[in-house]
Amino acid sequence: MDPDHHLSATEARESLEALDAVGDLNAERLHRPRRYWPMVGALLAVLALVPLATDLLPPLVVFLLMPGMIVVIFSVAARKQPPAVRHIRLQGSMWLPYLGGVLVIGVVGGLNAALYDLHGWWWSPVIAAVGMFLFCAVGGPALDRCWIGRARSRRD
Secondary structure, eight states: OOTTOOOOHHHHHHHHHHHHHHHHHHHHHHSOOTTHHHHHHHHHHHHHTHHHHHHHSOHHHHHHHHHHHHHHHHHHHTSSOOOOOOOOOOOGGGHHHHHHHHHHHHHHHHHHHHHHHHHOOTHHHHHHHHHHHHHHHHHHHHHHHHHHHHHHHHHO
């Protein structure tokens, strides 16, 4: 294109429409597979149940059962290979929701272990497991949508 050539309004509109189409495609590719966050929640739920399992089951069974459950979770989640997903680079304030989620999970896990060890409340690990699963299954996709929105707004 020579420097004296100016874009017409229709050419500019077509270029902007093509740019929006590419942006929509990239936003679609940023989504993780649907099974990703429930898999993370299931793994955290298994870890939340460890205190209860160590008291109720023999050590050898716990030693075999917990890794076995993790293998089953991974194999069910990997039954179909995920599509190519672009990695989201966390920049600036995008780290805050992620660190907040990690902090919540750490506090819930610590309280779970402390309450079960101190008071023997059998329902504490069960509630922690369900809570961690729901937190990941519901909060994870919301976190992805937040990140995608921020990635798209930087482009605009």
